[in-house]
Amino acid sequence: MFVSNLLRSFIVTTRNKSLKSGAEQLYITKSPLSRRIKILEERLGCNLFLRGRDGVDLTHEGKELYDAISRYYDELTLLENHFMNKFTPANKPARSSHGYSISIEHCLHDCLSNLTHSQLRVISQLIYRDFNNEITQELLSGELDIIISNKELQYDKSEIAIASYKTATINIVKPKIKPLSQKSIIIPATLLNILDRTDINWRQELKKNLEDIDEAEVIITPEIKNHLSSIERGEVIGLISSQSLKPTDCKLNNIILCPLVINQHSVKIEIKIYFLKKRERIIEEFISVLVSSWFFVKE
Incomplete structure:
Protein backbone atom coordinates (compact mmCIF):
# COMPACT_ATOMS: atom_id res chain seq x y z
CA MET A 1 0.00 0.00 0.00
CA ARG A 71 -2.92 16.79 -2.83
CA TYR A 72 -0.08 14.27 -2.73
CA TYR A 73 -2.32 11.90 -0.78
CA ASP A 74 -4.95 12.00 -3.54
CA GLU A 75 -2.33 11.37 -6.22
CA LEU A 76 -0.84 8.43 -4.29
CA THR A 77 -4.31 7.01 -3.68
CA LEU A 78 -5.04 7.17 -7.40
CA LEU A 79 -1.76 5.38 -8.20
CA GLU A 80 -2.42 2.83 -5.48
CA ASN A 81 -5.84 2.00 -6.90
CA HIS A 82 -4.45 1.89 -10.43
CA PHE A 83 -1.79 -0.70 -9.65
CA MET A 84 -4.08 -2.71 -7.40
CA ASN A 85 -6.50 -3.00 -10.31
CA LYS A 86 -3.69 -3.71 -12.80
CA PHE A 87 -2.05 -6.54 -10.89
CA THR A 88 -5.07 -8.11 -9.22
CA PRO A 89 -5.91 -11.54 -10.73
CA ALA A 90 -8.84 -11.54 -13.12
CA ASN A 91 -10.90 -13.84 -10.90
CA LYS A 92 -10.58 -11.48 -7.94
CA PRO A 93 -12.25 -8.07 -8.22
CA ALA A 94 -9.92 -5.17 -7.41
CA ARG A 95 -12.68 -3.16 -5.76
CA SER A 96 -16.27 -3.60 -4.77
CA SER A 97 -18.66 -4.16 -7.64
CA HIS A 98 -21.30 -2.28 -5.70
CA GLY A 99 -21.17 1.45 -6.01
CA TYR A 100 -19.23 3.89 -8.16
CA SER A 101 -15.62 4.96 -8.33
CA ILE A 102 -15.73 8.75 -8.34
CA SER A 103 -13.01 11.37 -8.66
CA ILE A 104 -13.83 14.95 -7.71
CA GLU A 105 -11.88 18.10 -8.57
CA HIS A 106 -9.79 18.97 -5.53
CA CYS A 107 -11.22 22.47 -5.14
CA LEU A 108 -14.78 21.09 -4.88
CA HIS A 109 -14.05 19.14 -1.70
CA ASP A 110 -15.80 21.55 0.69
CA CYS A 111 -18.68 22.22 -1.70
CA LEU A 112 -19.53 18.54 -2.23
CA SER A 113 -18.51 17.04 1.11
CA ASN A 114 -22.09 16.75 2.40
CA LEU A 115 -23.17 15.11 -0.84
CA THR A 116 -20.44 12.50 -0.88
CA HIS A 117 -20.79 11.71 2.82
CA SER A 118 -24.53 11.14 2.42
CA GLN A 119 -23.98 8.76 -0.50
CA LEU A 120 -21.19 6.56 0.87
CA ARG A 121 -23.31 3.43 0.40
CA VAL A 122 -23.25 3.85 -3.37
CA ILE A 123 -19.63 5.05 -3.61
CA SER A 124 -16.99 2.32 -3.69
CA GLN A 125 -14.04 4.68 -4.16
CA LEU A 126 -13.71 8.43 -3.70
CA ILE A 127 -10.67 10.40 -4.87
CA TYR A 128 -9.98 14.15 -4.77
CA ARG A 129 -7.49 15.41 -7.35
CA ASP A 130 -6.90 18.00 -10.08
CA PHE A 131 -7.58 17.29 -13.77
CA ASN A 132 -5.44 19.03 -16.38
CA ASN A 133 -5.32 16.56 -19.28
CA GLU A 134 -7.87 14.71 -21.40
CA ILE A 135 -9.95 12.40 -19.22
CA THR A 136 -11.23 9.94 -21.85
CA GLN A 137 -8.75 7.16 -21.08
CA GLU A 138 -9.35 7.35 -17.33
CA LEU A 139 -13.04 6.62 -17.86
CA LEU A 140 -12.50 4.06 -20.62
CA SER A 141 -10.00 2.14 -18.48
CA GLY A 142 -12.64 1.48 -15.85
CA GLU A 143 -10.53 3.02 -13.08
CA LEU A 144 -13.17 5.70 -12.68
CA ASP A 145 -16.92 5.65 -13.30
CA ILE A 146 -17.57 9.35 -12.76
CA ILE A 147 -15.47 12.52 -12.81
CA ILE A 148 -16.90 15.67 -11.20
CA SER A 149 -15.26 19.00 -11.98
CA ASN A 150 -16.08 22.69 -12.22
CA LYS A 151 -13.86 22.95 -15.31
CA GLU A 152 -14.58 22.25 -18.96
CA LEU A 153 -12.33 19.22 -19.34
CA GLN A 154 -11.04 17.72 -22.58
CA TYR A 155 -12.73 14.48 -23.60
CA ASP A 156 -13.76 12.38 -26.59
CA LYS A 157 -17.34 13.47 -27.32
CA SER A 158 -18.07 10.19 -29.07
CA GLU A 159 -17.30 8.23 -25.91
CA ILE A 160 -18.02 10.56 -23.00
CA ALA A 161 -21.28 12.16 -21.86
CA ILE A 162 -21.53 15.23 -19.65
CA ALA A 163 -24.24 16.63 -17.38
CA SER A 164 -24.01 20.14 -15.92
CA TYR A 165 -25.63 21.24 -12.68
CA LYS A 166 -25.60 24.22 -10.37
CA THR A 167 -25.21 23.41 -6.72
CA ALA A 168 -24.00 25.24 -3.59
CA THR A 169 -24.72 28.95 -3.30
CA ILE A 170 -21.80 31.31 -2.63
CA ASN A 171 -22.54 33.27 0.54
CA ILE A 172 -21.22 36.45 2.08
CA VAL A 173 -20.45 36.06 5.79
CA LYS A 174 -20.74 39.39 7.60
CA PRO A 175 -21.59 40.86 11.00
CA LYS A 176 -25.20 41.65 11.90
CA ILE A 177 -24.20 45.04 13.26
CA LYS A 178 -23.00 47.38 10.53
CA PRO A 179 -19.25 47.87 11.12
CA LEU A 180 -17.41 51.17 11.01
CA SER A 181 -14.83 49.82 8.58
CA GLN A 182 -14.28 46.70 6.52
CA LYS A 183 -10.97 46.58 4.75
CA SER A 184 -10.48 42.89 4.04
CA ILE A 185 -12.39 40.00 2.47
CA ILE A 186 -11.45 36.48 3.56
CA ILE A 187 -12.00 33.66 1.09
CA PRO A 188 -10.97 29.97 1.19
CA ALA A 189 -8.39 29.05 -1.45
CA THR A 190 -10.67 26.38 -2.94
CA LEU A 191 -13.51 28.87 -3.44
CA LEU A 192 -11.11 31.41 -4.96
CA ASN A 193 -10.15 28.85 -7.62
CA ILE A 194 -13.80 28.24 -8.40
CA LEU A 195 -14.68 31.94 -8.68
CA ASP A 196 -11.64 32.75 -10.81
CA ARG A 197 -12.78 30.13 -13.33
CA THR A 198 -16.16 31.82 -13.83
CA ASP A 199 -16.86 34.38 -16.53
CA ILE A 200 -17.89 37.04 -14.02
CA ASN A 201 -15.71 39.73 -12.51
CA TRP A 202 -16.63 38.58 -9.02
CA ARG A 203 -14.40 41.10 -7.23
CA GLN A 204 -16.15 44.03 -8.90
CA GLU A 205 -19.58 42.50 -8.40
CA LEU A 206 -18.84 41.81 -4.73
CA LYS A 207 -18.26 45.53 -4.13
CA LYS A 208 -21.77 46.19 -5.42
CA ASN A 209 -23.08 43.83 -2.75
CA LEU A 210 -21.08 45.63 -0.04
CA GLU A 211 -21.87 49.33 -0.05
CA ASP A 212 -19.35 50.09 2.68
CA ILE A 213 -16.36 48.85 0.68
CA ASP A 214 -14.67 50.78 -2.09
CA GLU A 215 -11.34 48.97 -2.07
CA ALA A 216 -10.66 45.76 -0.16
CA GLU A 217 -7.74 43.41 0.22
CA VAL A 218 -8.56 39.78 -0.56
CA ILE A 219 -7.04 37.41 2.01
CA ILE A 220 -6.71 33.73 1.09
CA THR A 221 -7.19 31.24 3.93
CA PRO A 222 -7.46 27.44 4.18
CA GLU A 223 -10.44 27.63 6.56
CA ILE A 224 -12.79 30.55 7.11
CA LYS A 225 -14.28 29.24 10.37
CA ASN A 226 -11.13 30.26 12.22
CA HIS A 227 -11.94 33.89 11.40
CA LEU A 228 -15.57 34.02 12.59
CA SER A 229 -14.70 36.15 15.61
CA SER A 230 -12.98 38.71 13.34
CA ILE A 231 -16.06 38.79 11.12
CA GLU A 232 -18.30 39.26 14.14
CA ARG A 233 -16.26 42.28 15.22
CA GLY A 234 -16.61 43.81 11.76
CA GLU A 235 -12.90 43.62 10.96
CA VAL A 236 -13.36 41.46 7.86
CA ILE A 237 -16.04 39.95 5.65
CA GLY A 238 -15.92 36.38 4.32
CA LEU A 239 -17.00 34.44 1.23
CA ILE A 240 -17.93 30.79 1.57
CA SER A 241 -20.05 28.14 -0.13
CA SER A 242 -23.38 27.35 1.50
CA GLN A 243 -22.28 23.75 2.08
CA SER A 244 -19.02 24.63 3.82
CA LEU A 245 -20.46 26.50 6.78
CA LYS A 246 -23.29 24.73 8.56
CA PRO A 247 -25.63 26.51 11.00
CA THR A 248 -24.03 24.58 13.87
CA ASP A 249 -20.66 26.09 12.94
CA CYS A 250 -21.95 29.63 13.42
CA LYS A 251 -22.01 29.72 17.20
CA LEU A 252 -21.51 33.47 17.31
CA ASN A 253 -24.76 35.40 17.44
CA ASN A 254 -23.61 38.46 15.53
CA ILE A 255 -22.87 36.79 12.17
CA ILE A 256 -25.26 36.46 9.24
CA LEU A 257 -25.07 34.74 5.86
CA CYS A 258 -26.46 36.29 2.69
CA PRO A 259 -26.06 35.08 -0.90
CA LEU A 260 -23.68 36.79 -3.31
CA VAL A 261 -26.09 38.30 -5.85
CA ILE A 262 -25.11 39.22 -9.40
CA ASN A 263 -27.64 40.48 -11.92
CA GLN A 264 -30.41 39.79 -9.39
CA HIS A 265 -29.47 36.12 -9.13
CA SER A 266 -27.56 34.36 -6.37
CA VAL A 267 -24.25 32.91 -7.56
CA LYS A 268 -24.15 29.12 -7.52
CA ILE A 269 -21.22 26.81 -8.12
CA GLU A 270 -21.55 24.94 -11.39
CA ILE A 271 -20.29 21.38 -11.60
CA LYS A 272 -19.91 19.06 -14.57
CA ILE A 273 -20.35 15.29 -14.29
CA TYR A 274 -18.46 13.20 -16.86
CA PHE A 275 -19.17 9.51 -17.56
CA LEU A 276 -19.14 6.94 -20.38
CA LYS A 277 -22.01 7.19 -22.85
CA LYS A 278 -22.39 3.40 -22.90
CA ARG A 279 -23.08 3.52 -19.15
CA GLU A 280 -25.38 6.52 -19.36
CA ARG A 281 -28.50 4.70 -18.20
CA ILE A 282 -26.77 3.30 -15.11
CA ILE A 283 -24.97 6.54 -14.23
CA GLU A 284 -28.16 8.56 -14.62
CA GLU A 285 -29.66 6.50 -11.79
CA PHE A 286 -26.84 7.66 -9.54
CA ILE A 287 -27.13 11.26 -10.70
CA SER A 288 -30.87 11.18 -10.02
CA VAL A 289 -30.07 10.30 -6.41
CA LEU A 290 -27.73 13.29 -6.18
CA VAL A 291 -30.32 15.57 -7.74
CA SER A 292 -33.09 14.46 -5.40
CA SER A 293 -30.90 14.65 -2.29
CA TRP A 294 -29.10 17.88 -3.16
CA PHE A 295 -31.62 19.79 -5.26
CA PHE A 296 -29.25 20.40 -8.14
CA VAL A 297 -30.47 22.67 -10.93
CA LYS A 298 -29.75 21.13 -14.32
CA GLU A 299 -28.18 23.42 -16.89
Whole structure:
Protein backbone atom coordinates (compact mmCIF):
# COMPACT_ATOMS: atom_id res chain seq x y z
CA MET A 1 0.00 0.00 0.00
CA PHE A 2 1.38 3.42 -0.97
CA VAL A 3 -0.48 5.28 1.78
CA SER A 4 -0.05 4.32 5.44
CA ASN A 5 -3.07 3.63 7.64
CA LEU A 6 -2.04 6.49 9.92
CA LEU A 7 -2.00 9.02 7.08
CA ARG A 8 -5.20 7.66 5.56
CA SER A 9 -6.92 7.90 8.95
CA PHE A 10 -5.79 11.52 9.35
CA ILE A 11 -7.03 12.58 5.89
CA VAL A 12 -10.36 10.76 6.13
CA THR A 13 -11.05 12.13 9.63
CA THR A 14 -10.17 15.64 8.48
CA ARG A 15 -12.49 15.50 5.48
CA ASN A 16 -15.35 14.00 7.47
CA LYS A 17 -14.77 16.33 10.44
CA SER A 18 -15.90 13.42 12.57
CA LEU A 19 -14.27 10.32 14.05
CA LYS A 20 -17.54 8.42 13.73
CA SER A 21 -18.07 9.25 10.04
CA GLY A 22 -14.38 8.72 9.32
CA ALA A 23 -14.49 5.28 10.93
CA GLU A 24 -17.54 4.34 8.85
CA GLN A 25 -15.73 5.34 5.65
CA LEU A 26 -12.70 3.26 6.65
CA TYR A 27 -14.91 0.31 7.67
CA ILE A 28 -13.55 0.27 11.22
CA THR A 29 -14.93 1.34 14.58
CA LYS A 30 -14.27 4.65 16.30
CA SER A 31 -11.82 3.23 18.87
CA PRO A 32 -9.12 1.95 16.46
CA LEU A 33 -9.40 5.16 14.45
CA SER A 34 -8.80 7.19 17.62
CA ARG A 35 -5.77 5.04 18.38
CA ARG A 36 -4.33 5.62 14.92
CA ILE A 37 -4.74 9.38 15.29
CA LYS A 38 -3.13 9.24 18.74
CA ILE A 39 -0.14 7.29 17.39
CA LEU A 40 0.32 9.79 14.57
CA GLU A 41 0.14 12.72 17.01
CA GLU A 42 2.72 11.08 19.27
CA ARG A 43 5.09 10.50 16.37
CA LEU A 44 4.74 14.09 15.17
CA GLY A 45 4.89 15.53 18.68
CA CYS A 46 1.78 17.70 18.35
CA ASN A 47 -2.01 17.55 18.52
CA LEU A 48 -3.73 17.43 15.14
CA PHE A 49 -7.38 17.75 16.16
CA LEU A 50 -9.52 19.73 18.56
CA ARG A 51 -12.21 17.33 19.74
CA GLY A 52 -15.66 18.69 20.50
CA ARG A 53 -19.21 17.52 21.00
CA ASP A 54 -20.08 18.15 17.34
CA GLY A 55 -16.99 16.51 15.85
CA VAL A 56 -13.34 17.44 15.33
CA ASP A 57 -11.54 20.47 13.91
CA LEU A 58 -7.92 20.75 12.88
CA THR A 59 -5.41 22.51 15.11
CA HIS A 60 -2.96 24.95 13.55
CA GLU A 61 -0.44 22.11 13.20
CA GLY A 62 -3.13 19.85 11.76
CA LYS A 63 -4.06 22.44 9.12
CA GLU A 64 -0.42 22.89 8.19
CA LEU A 65 -0.01 19.12 7.75
CA TYR A 66 -3.25 18.72 5.77
CA ASP A 67 -2.49 21.60 3.41
CA ALA A 68 0.98 20.21 2.76
CA ILE A 69 0.02 16.60 2.01
CA SER A 70 -3.63 16.43 0.88
CA ARG A 71 -2.92 16.79 -2.83
CA TYR A 72 -0.08 14.27 -2.73
CA TYR A 73 -2.32 11.90 -0.78
CA ASP A 74 -4.95 12.00 -3.54
CA GLU A 75 -2.33 11.37 -6.22
CA LEU A 76 -0.84 8.43 -4.29
CA THR A 77 -4.31 7.01 -3.68
CA LEU A 78 -5.04 7.17 -7.40
CA LEU A 79 -1.76 5.38 -8.20
CA GLU A 80 -2.42 2.83 -5.48
CA ASN A 81 -5.84 2.00 -6.90
CA HIS A 82 -4.45 1.89 -10.43
CA PHE A 83 -1.79 -0.70 -9.65
CA MET A 84 -4.08 -2.71 -7.40
CA ASN A 85 -6.50 -3.00 -10.31
CA LYS A 86 -3.69 -3.71 -12.80
CA PHE A 87 -2.05 -6.54 -10.89
CA THR A 88 -5.07 -8.11 -9.22
CA PRO A 89 -5.91 -11.54 -10.73
CA ALA A 90 -8.84 -11.54 -13.12
CA ASN A 91 -10.90 -13.84 -10.90
CA LYS A 92 -10.58 -11.48 -7.94
CA PRO A 93 -12.25 -8.07 -8.22
CA ALA A 94 -9.92 -5.17 -7.41
CA ARG A 95 -12.68 -3.16 -5.76
CA SER A 96 -16.27 -3.60 -4.77
CA SER A 97 -18.66 -4.16 -7.64
CA HIS A 98 -21.30 -2.28 -5.70
CA GLY A 99 -21.17 1.45 -6.01
CA TYR A 100 -19.23 3.89 -8.16
CA SER A 101 -15.62 4.96 -8.33
CA ILE A 102 -15.73 8.75 -8.34
CA SER A 103 -13.01 11.37 -8.66
CA ILE A 104 -13.83 14.95 -7.71
CA GLU A 105 -11.88 18.10 -8.57
CA HIS A 106 -9.79 18.97 -5.53
CA CYS A 107 -11.22 22.47 -5.14
CA LEU A 108 -14.78 21.09 -4.88
CA HIS A 109 -14.05 19.14 -1.70
CA ASP A 110 -15.80 21.55 0.69
CA CYS A 111 -18.68 22.22 -1.70
CA LEU A 112 -19.53 18.54 -2.23
CA SER A 113 -18.51 17.04 1.11
CA ASN A 114 -22.09 16.75 2.40
CA LEU A 115 -23.17 15.11 -0.84
CA THR A 116 -20.44 12.50 -0.88
CA HIS A 117 -20.79 11.71 2.82
CA SER A 118 -24.53 11.14 2.42
CA GLN A 119 -23.98 8.76 -0.50
CA LEU A 120 -21.19 6.56 0.87
CA ARG A 121 -23.31 3.43 0.40
CA VAL A 122 -23.25 3.85 -3.37
CA ILE A 123 -19.63 5.05 -3.61
CA SER A 124 -16.99 2.32 -3.69
CA GLN A 125 -14.04 4.68 -4.16
CA LEU A 126 -13.71 8.43 -3.70
CA ILE A 127 -10.67 10.40 -4.87
CA TYR A 128 -9.98 14.15 -4.77
CA ARG A 129 -7.49 15.41 -7.35
CA ASP A 130 -6.90 18.00 -10.08
CA PHE A 131 -7.58 17.29 -13.77
CA ASN A 132 -5.44 19.03 -16.38
CA ASN A 133 -5.32 16.56 -19.28
CA GLU A 134 -7.87 14.71 -21.40
CA ILE A 135 -9.95 12.40 -19.22
CA THR A 136 -11.23 9.94 -21.85
CA GLN A 137 -8.75 7.16 -21.08
CA GLU A 138 -9.35 7.35 -17.33
CA LEU A 139 -13.04 6.62 -17.86
CA LEU A 140 -12.50 4.06 -20.62
CA SER A 141 -10.00 2.14 -18.48
CA GLY A 142 -12.64 1.48 -15.85
CA GLU A 143 -10.53 3.02 -13.08
CA LEU A 144 -13.17 5.70 -12.68
CA ASP A 145 -16.92 5.65 -13.30
CA ILE A 146 -17.57 9.35 -12.76
CA ILE A 147 -15.47 12.52 -12.81
CA ILE A 148 -16.90 15.67 -11.20
CA SER A 149 -15.26 19.00 -11.98
CA ASN A 150 -16.08 22.69 -12.22
CA LYS A 151 -13.86 22.95 -15.31
CA GLU A 152 -14.58 22.25 -18.96
CA LEU A 153 -12.33 19.22 -19.34
CA GLN A 154 -11.04 17.72 -22.58
CA TYR A 155 -12.73 14.48 -23.60
CA ASP A 156 -13.76 12.38 -26.59
CA LYS A 157 -17.34 13.47 -27.32
CA SER A 158 -18.07 10.19 -29.07
CA GLU A 159 -17.30 8.23 -25.91
CA ILE A 160 -18.02 10.56 -23.00
CA ALA A 161 -21.28 12.16 -21.86
CA ILE A 162 -21.53 15.23 -19.65
CA ALA A 163 -24.24 16.63 -17.38
CA SER A 164 -24.01 20.14 -15.92
CA TYR A 165 -25.63 21.24 -12.68
CA LYS A 166 -25.60 24.22 -10.37
CA THR A 167 -25.21 23.41 -6.72
CA ALA A 168 -24.00 25.24 -3.59
CA THR A 169 -24.72 28.95 -3.30
CA ILE A 170 -21.80 31.31 -2.63
CA ASN A 171 -22.54 33.27 0.54
CA ILE A 172 -21.22 36.45 2.08
CA VAL A 173 -20.45 36.06 5.79
CA LYS A 174 -20.74 39.39 7.60
CA PRO A 175 -21.59 40.86 11.00
CA LYS A 176 -25.20 41.65 11.90
CA ILE A 177 -24.20 45.04 13.26
CA LYS A 178 -23.00 47.38 10.53
CA PRO A 179 -19.25 47.87 11.12
CA LEU A 180 -17.41 51.17 11.01
CA SER A 181 -14.83 49.82 8.58
CA GLN A 182 -14.28 46.70 6.52
CA LYS A 183 -10.97 46.58 4.75
CA SER A 184 -10.48 42.89 4.04
CA ILE A 185 -12.39 40.00 2.47
CA ILE A 186 -11.45 36.48 3.56
CA ILE A 187 -12.00 33.66 1.09
CA PRO A 188 -10.97 29.97 1.19
CA ALA A 189 -8.39 29.05 -1.45
CA THR A 190 -10.67 26.38 -2.94
CA LEU A 191 -13.51 28.87 -3.44
CA LEU A 192 -11.11 31.41 -4.96
CA ASN A 193 -10.15 28.85 -7.62
CA ILE A 194 -13.80 28.24 -8.40
CA LEU A 195 -14.68 31.94 -8.68
CA ASP A 196 -11.64 32.75 -10.81
CA ARG A 197 -12.78 30.13 -13.33
CA THR A 198 -16.16 31.82 -13.83
CA ASP A 199 -16.86 34.38 -16.53
CA ILE A 200 -17.89 37.04 -14.02
CA ASN A 201 -15.71 39.73 -12.51
CA TRP A 202 -16.63 38.58 -9.02
CA ARG A 203 -14.40 41.10 -7.23
CA GLN A 204 -16.15 44.03 -8.90
CA GLU A 205 -19.58 42.50 -8.40
CA LEU A 206 -18.84 41.81 -4.73
CA LYS A 207 -18.26 45.53 -4.13
CA LYS A 208 -21.77 46.19 -5.42
CA ASN A 209 -23.08 43.83 -2.75
CA LEU A 210 -21.08 45.63 -0.04
CA GLU A 211 -21.87 49.33 -0.05
CA ASP A 212 -19.35 50.09 2.68
CA ILE A 213 -16.36 48.85 0.68
CA ASP A 214 -14.67 50.78 -2.09
CA GLU A 215 -11.34 48.97 -2.07
CA ALA A 216 -10.66 45.76 -0.16
CA GLU A 217 -7.74 43.41 0.22
CA VAL A 218 -8.56 39.78 -0.56
CA ILE A 219 -7.04 37.41 2.01
CA ILE A 220 -6.71 33.73 1.09
CA THR A 221 -7.19 31.24 3.93
CA PRO A 222 -7.46 27.44 4.18
CA GLU A 223 -10.44 27.63 6.56
CA ILE A 224 -12.79 30.55 7.11
CA LYS A 225 -14.28 29.24 10.37
CA ASN A 226 -11.13 30.26 12.22
CA HIS A 227 -11.94 33.89 11.40
CA LEU A 228 -15.57 34.02 12.59
CA SER A 229 -14.70 36.15 15.61
CA SER A 230 -12.98 38.71 13.34
CA ILE A 231 -16.06 38.79 11.12
CA GLU A 232 -18.30 39.26 14.14
CA ARG A 233 -16.26 42.28 15.22
CA GLY A 234 -16.61 43.81 11.76
CA GLU A 235 -12.90 43.62 10.96
CA VAL A 236 -13.36 41.46 7.86
CA ILE A 237 -16.04 39.95 5.65
CA GLY A 238 -15.92 36.38 4.32
CA LEU A 239 -17.00 34.44 1.23
CA ILE A 240 -17.93 30.79 1.57
CA SER A 241 -20.05 28.14 -0.13
CA SER A 242 -23.38 27.35 1.50
CA GLN A 243 -22.28 23.75 2.08
CA SER A 244 -19.02 24.63 3.82
CA LEU A 245 -20.46 26.50 6.78
CA LYS A 246 -23.29 24.73 8.56
CA PRO A 247 -25.63 26.51 11.00
CA THR A 248 -24.03 24.58 13.87
CA ASP A 249 -20.66 26.09 12.94
CA CYS A 250 -21.95 29.63 13.42
CA LYS A 251 -22.01 29.72 17.20
CA LEU A 252 -21.51 33.47 17.31
CA ASN A 253 -24.76 35.40 17.44
CA ASN A 254 -23.61 38.46 15.53
CA ILE A 255 -22.87 36.79 12.17
CA ILE A 256 -25.26 36.46 9.24
CA LEU A 257 -25.07 34.74 5.86
CA CYS A 258 -26.46 36.29 2.69
CA PRO A 259 -26.06 35.08 -0.90
CA LEU A 260 -23.68 36.79 -3.31
CA VAL A 261 -26.09 38.30 -5.85
CA ILE A 262 -25.11 39.22 -9.40
CA ASN A 263 -27.64 40.48 -11.92
CA GLN A 264 -30.41 39.79 -9.39
CA HIS A 265 -29.47 36.12 -9.13
CA SER A 266 -27.56 34.36 -6.37
CA VAL A 267 -24.25 32.91 -7.56
CA LYS A 268 -24.15 29.12 -7.52
CA ILE A 269 -21.22 26.81 -8.12
CA GLU A 270 -21.55 24.94 -11.39
CA ILE A 271 -20.29 21.38 -11.60
CA LYS A 272 -19.91 19.06 -14.57
CA ILE A 273 -20.35 15.29 -14.29
CA TYR A 274 -18.46 13.20 -16.86
CA PHE A 275 -19.17 9.51 -17.56
CA LEU A 276 -19.14 6.94 -20.38
CA LYS A 277 -22.01 7.19 -22.85
CA LYS A 278 -22.39 3.40 -22.90
CA ARG A 279 -23.08 3.52 -19.15
CA GLU A 280 -25.38 6.52 -19.36
CA ARG A 281 -28.50 4.70 -18.20
CA ILE A 282 -26.77 3.30 -15.11
CA ILE A 283 -24.97 6.54 -14.23
CA GLU A 284 -28.16 8.56 -14.62
CA GLU A 285 -29.66 6.50 -11.79
CA PHE A 286 -26.84 7.66 -9.54
CA ILE A 287 -27.13 11.26 -10.70
CA SER A 288 -30.87 11.18 -10.02
CA VAL A 289 -30.07 10.30 -6.41
CA LEU A 290 -27.73 13.29 -6.18
CA VAL A 291 -30.32 15.57 -7.74
CA SER A 292 -33.09 14.46 -5.40
CA SER A 293 -30.90 14.65 -2.29
CA TRP A 294 -29.10 17.88 -3.16
CA PHE A 295 -31.62 19.79 -5.26
CA PHE A 296 -29.25 20.40 -8.14
CA VAL A 297 -30.47 22.67 -10.93
CA LYS A 298 -29.75 21.13 -14.32
CA GLU A 299 -28.18 23.42 -16.89
